[in-house]
Amino acid sequence: MLRYYFKLGLLSIRANPMLSALMVAAIAVGIGACMTIVTVRHVMSGNPIEHKNDVLYHVQVDNWNPDEPYEDPNLPPVQMTYLDAQALHDAGRAYRQVTSFKAMRVIQPVGEDARPFQEDGRATTADFFPMFDVPFRYGSGWDRSADETEERVAVISSELNAKLFGGEDSVGRSITLNDENYRITGVLDTWNPVPKFYDLNNNPYEAPAQVFFPFSVAIAGGFDNSGNTSCWKPIEEGGGRAAFLNSECIWIQMWVELQSAGDKQEYLSFLDAYVEEQKQLGRFPRPLNNRLLTPAEWMEDREVVADDVSVLLGLAVLFLVVCLLNTIGLLLAKAMRRAKDTSLRRALGASKAELFKQHIIEAGLIGVAGGLLGIGMTWLGLRGLENVFIEYDFIDNLVRMDWSMVMLAVALAIVSALGAALYPTWRTCNITPASHLRLQ
Amino acid sequence: MEIGPIWRAMLQNKGGYLLIALQIAVTMAIMVNAIAIMQERSIKMARPSGIDEANTFGVVSVAFKADIDLKALIDEDLDRLRSLPGVVDAVATNSFPLRQGGWSEGLTREPESGTSDSSSAIYFVDDHGVNTFDLVLLEGENFAPEDIVWDADTDDPWPAKAIVTQALAADLFPDHEGSYLGKTFYFDESNPATITGVVERMQAPWPTWTGVERSMLVPMKREDEFVRYVVRTEPGMRDELMPRVEEMLAQSNKSRIIQYLQTVDEARKLAYLSDGAMIKILTFIVILLTAITGLGIVGLASFSVARRTRQIGIRRALGASRMAIVRYFMIENFIVSSVGVVVGGMLAVGLNIAMVQAFSLTPLAWYVIPAAMVVLWIVGQAAVAGPARRASIISPAIATRAT
Secondary structure, three states: OHHHHHHHHHHHHHHOHHHHHHHHHHHHHHHHHHHHHHHHHHHHOOOOOHHHOOOEEEEEOOOOOOOOOOEOOOEOOOOEOHHHHHHHHHHOOOOEEEEEEEOOEEEEOOOOOOOOEEEOEEEEOOOHHHHOOOOEEEEOOOOHHHHHHOOOEEEEOHHHHHHHHOOOOOOOOEEEEOOEEEEEEEEEOOOOOOOOOOOOOOOOOOOOOOEEEEHHHHHHOOOOOOOOOEOOOOOOOOOHHHHHHOOOOEOEEEEEEOOOOOHHHHHHHHHHHHHHHHHHOOOOOOOOOOEEEOHHHHHHHOOOOOHHHHHHHHHHHHHHHHHHHHHHHHHHHHHHHOHHHHHHHHHOOOOHHHHHHHHHHHHHHHHHHHHHHHHHHHHHHHHHHHHHOOOOOOHHHOOOOOHHHHHHHHHHHHHHHHHHHHHHHHHHHOOOOOOOOOOO | OOHHHHHHHHHOOHHHHHHHHHHHHHHHHHHHHHHHHHHHHHHHHOOOOOOOHHHEEEEEEEEOOOOOOHHHHHHHHHHHHHOOOOEEEEEEEOOOOOOOOOEEEEEEOOOOOOOOOEEEEEEEEOOOHHHHHOOOEEEEOOOOHHHOEEHHHOOOOOOOEEEEEHHHHHHHOOOOOOOOOOOEEEEEOOEEEEEEEEEOOOOOOOOOOOOOOOEEEEEEEOOOOEEEEEEEEOOOOHHHHHHHHHHHHHHHOOOEEEEEEEEHHHHHHHHOHHHHHHHHHHHHHHHHHHHHHHHHHHHHHHHHHHHOHHHHHHHHHOOOOHHHHHHHHHHHHHHHHHHHHHHHHHHHHHHHHHHHHHHOOOOOOOOHHHHHHHHHHHHHHHHHHHHHHHHHOOOHHHHHOOO
16 A cells, blocks of 8 residues: 555656645755755864763863953863963873964975975874874874973874875974974874864864974974963063963963863862962962863853854754745645545545555655755755855865765655645545535 | 635635745745844945055065074065065054954053953054054154164063054043043053054954954064064055065075965955855845745645636636736735735844844844835735736636536
């Protein structure tokens, strides 16, 4: 019987080609609009380090102005001072700890006529690579001992390796950054976490750094921070670089890895004790306000999903509603037009349940067709967005469709079509037998 | 006249008509809110930056060798740039409006104040700043060459003079009337500055910042490996000069790289890219939505005509004119549309209130609602015109046939 209903459904769809096309197109366009925005939102709100979300924490301590919080309502600063980052790192109370900041470097390729160029660099500590599961093509990160001895070592991205060394294994070779030589300890494999959770300042969707070097080397060399620096208290006048390092300015991102979720409380107590100790020295004028947030919580806190995307999502959902109302109206009209057939079938003994099955299968077919076409529409929508945002060099990170989104599109289409079919089908099932058989 | 019978006939098939009315209502809610957002964005995009956008570009020099004499390099670069034919003026600074990256400072009216009274973008310039940015001085005067200090030559982090925008002066001294010249504000307790000039307008580098109109020029040159030159050219000379400037700077000293060559026009495009994109996306959504709703009305009206073929034939046989048949469908659609746009108006306002609260958008302008109503009425009437015309040519002879 089900096969027969499929056949009936196909026949009915073919009997009204324009109308069926309109219904399929409406569902497809609605699904396409919704899924385009849902896909972008899915990528924007993704958590590239989800598998370690329960052990990684972004560290915040509140060294801010006694008279006003860093951000309402009483939120601690989003970055850390050098003083605190260094002290907390050296205390080594977590399983792993990372202090880092963005520092642009000029790379000088070997060769007479090779032109130097600037790249995004990141000053960080040895734990960065194992902590964030950074994949290596060749070699590895540097040892903790390199941090201590301020050894000039570097990890480079696979793109930079291709540019400088033609993609060969360059471990052990040398790279010149701002006129200083660094020994390469590792070459990364493709690594492009979106959002760039470990540093959400400026642009959370930009490509990761091309070259990594020890935090201690950057501090000793006086490398400028290329990210954000915020200060609430004037830096001691005439003190130069040392005064900046000793200031209350925040510019460093700090992360720790704990071995189990239970260690969080312990680490928080350690932070509180540290701040209390600093209060004795006249720092930290605000009440205790330290925070440990997981990557997911941190991205939520920093609102990495742009407001515009949420606005568009709301409008796209309403758009889908319009498309579905359209489909309901058309299905209803179609059902009413076939009232005569239906009442004949009822008169010949078809039960309401059988009629329901027949019509819901027909709607399901339209839903599947709309869903498949909707995937195409989503693809077109994403290409459209890519085009509109072509000047953003990170846009291709955001307009990627994965299988979960494809499945969601089909599921949404079928659920929508079946939902849309309920009312017309119910009206159909309630047609009384033989009521439409008399001559009009 | 005919509204009564048409209305009563419609009540026989409430479900179908309610569905279209609802569809029109939701369409209207989306349309109105999309237009409100588009209006907000285009107003934002139309704000002038205050500088000569069409003829200005920026370029960055990054010195990467330790033994370089930065002061000499910057002064030589400025001489080279200013003496280049076609260049009106040039300045070494940290940023420019629309660039989306820069320096901001909290400011106070009193030396000992815990919280800041205002905040401002900072542009470090020499005595060529006002001319390079083509600013309009409302009062006071430009910096003199002897006002300019190198940051490395002084222990004071801030000079004692500043040229501020009108908006910054008004925000710092809200109760003050008359001239702002000579008023003093503080970067911090030991660093006061006196206002020596007020310019009409110069935006901060961040167009998304609520304080975007607040900025100031500070007479200081910074001895830094990273320096941004802003160059203003004669009208029409910009594109020709840019590659020449790049080449000239690159050739003059090999211990630095020249990059981030960017016109202010490009910076503007990038700064407002998401607003422009939002307008494009919403326009597309509104057009698509109107098309779908229009097509839906066509489809339903066609059904309705097909179902009532015999009735229409009977009416024609009884003497109804073709116009009367067309009018019937037009009025029917007008009633449905009216219910739709009235409900839609309410939905639109509700949705707007919710969005204003959640995303701090600007509330919609009242006239968008009647405008959208008119548009949807017209769309409805246009959509129903085809099926109505087909209904009107149904032959009266149909009435005599059994179906």
